[in-house]
Amino acid sequence: MLLLDFIRYHQHLPGTKTGCNEGDCGACTILIGELQNGAMHYSSFTSCLTPLGNVRGKHVVTIEGINLSGSLTAVQSAMHECTATQCGFCTPGFVMSLTGFCLSQKAATLSNAMAAIDGNICRCTGYKSIERAAARVAQILEPRNGTIPAQYAANTHILPDYFINIPDRLQALHSTLEPAQDVAAQPIGGGTDLYVQHHDTLKQKALRFLYDQPALKGIRQEGNTCILGAATTVADLMASPLLQAYFPYLSNYLKKVSSTQIRNMATIAGNFINASPIGDLSIFFLALDTTLVLSDGVKERELPLRQLFKGYKQLNKSPDEFITRLWFYLPSQHTLFNFEKVSKRTHLDIASVNTAISITMQYDIIEDIRIAAGGVGPVPLLLKETARFMTGKLLTESLIREAGFLLQTEVTPISDARGTADYKRLLLSQLFKAHFITLFPQLETAILIR
Template structure:
């Protein structure tokens, strides 16, 4: 039986674990403030908050309930718009939306309010920019975003008074959430049960492995509802980011937000926040797992491309034995993996960048944010003086699988860095790729994009090429 707290009520349900949380909320709990919109995690109308105990601290993040299986909320706190309503009147978030005329038809408003509530219960800096970033997964089709931005800025002003107070305590004090939130930490501690509990299939049952569900529940939500599922999301043995010697070791259930908040990732990849902003939205980044991105095997998987350039290694397990293989050898063809059905990723590791090693990620899509790539690429580059000591370049959207451009890297290895060398490398890269024309662009366009992204890598990382590029631009 699945057990969790929904707003202020403890829920025990034997509904299918693969059922969508959105359907359970609306059609079984009759909490209709959470709206059904795109059912793909794009519009944010179904946004809820999920509270989890992390090292005995209560942590809230926004989730799209249209992509969240019921099994992923076992032992957690789920908050809908009804859960933050005061007994009378409006809370300060709702009041800000009202005062700034930030709602028109109102369909999207609960999602915006919940995303801002997640901002208030989180630990982001209390700035208008961060408040606006918190609603990057919410779409409004009729109001106009300037009024919504003004409402978000008002919420940020209120949070600026928080100081060192705990987020939940301050939110209760300021009536951002009801007083009963103060007791949730103790109630969740009492629900510290394994999510691989009694609703999990038997060991001898062939089951689907599900992490955050952000892709599989777009593709086949009805089919997944009645499937036997082993839930991998936020499980302690499969989570965490740690340094072991010169390695960074990741659990496959680590989310993009986990990476963003990791001091280790911040230390070695200072540009990571800029890269992550190009990927999906805040609620999806809160849900999407690294292991899921790899196993999904999309030719344009953003973090597959990211970790390919780092030569990441995978540990695959079937529950009885394990084996290790490079990420670059996982893909045998379009959506075809060197993985048995019963295997799952148990661990991911890569060697941390050494002295002189630089990293960069680029992505082009039809929209800057909340969109899949037309072409994406990453590079790991180590220079020895003016010569290229070591280089790896990955590329997505230019073939049936996420690619490591091995011929291009071999050509660059040991060569003195010059603008002409980069141009020659781009020509070699063109021989390694086989893009197709589709909704994200023509094959010719994708070839052009890859060349531009390779240029962008070198111009960004190499000051001498930055100067040459500027000189050429001035001459032009």
């Protein structure tokens, strides 16, 4: 069962709205709290895509669960006083997303408050009033100064007092939980894509929940290798100090991936297994020459990510296999990385074209280069011929221009809702140049002039 259905039709809490059922509108946003190292960590989720099994042993917070006795909360008051609500259908989702921001450790800035609602859509009020409400919420948080978020929220009428005791209640609950049974059934991670495609049929299937398995979590370094659990989420990637150290602009890349709510839910392995030709993480990790570890429950095998995609939605794996972890070599001091994506809107949209590049330089000579591109073929592509052509050559504007012509021979885009084939070819060409303008700004003038 989906968490949204459980909330509305079994717990009879109708404040969480049924909207798009695709994680797109944010009207069904709730908060999920879980114990991590003895402290509570809350994240916003779209309940329309969350299987009930993924919230086992956690604190599920709906709009009804934040209400104060006899008055509005500080977030609700900000929405009301800034006239940030009209029909009201989307309002619970906005309130929950901003309340989740109040429970996070993020700095009390307007940009962070607005980022918290990047997965919420309003169709009638207009965003300036909502932006003013978000600014007021950020101002309320400014004096927090390291106070435990739930404690501060309770003291400033953002949340009721019972939130302070949730860690003890969850600890007691966990002591009564038996280990989840591992069943031979369809594996599911965050569910952010499967429930869009198979919304009704999945509710009748036996599922094997992989999202919370400790063995499938975590990001760690072993020597010059980075190892990631398959159930690591996009939000986990963004928060990782290890990845931030090696990829300084990681947050800028991943903010282009869906929305805050979906990033809190979506797993790396799910993006790969979805096998979309424009999967953002598939393109990102292809450029890093990532290797997957797959298991059928008995034995494991390694498979380079570049060999996973056999054809459109066709994978080089058996039905019984699932990804347990993945690894790649961390960039050296001479290696540069960049990711580019263009879509019709900034958040909550799939790419028209996306591309990533990893390039290792020996002075001005290209020692090694990998270029990945999505939206220009039936599978996520590694542009091997273009990379082979550029390897060992002096990096110049002329080389980039010649390589730009060559990469067009490696792609076969089609016309669809995201653009014509010609448009996608032009877009890939421009994004290919954008890689070099970003990584080698001294080349910008020459590239743009030509």
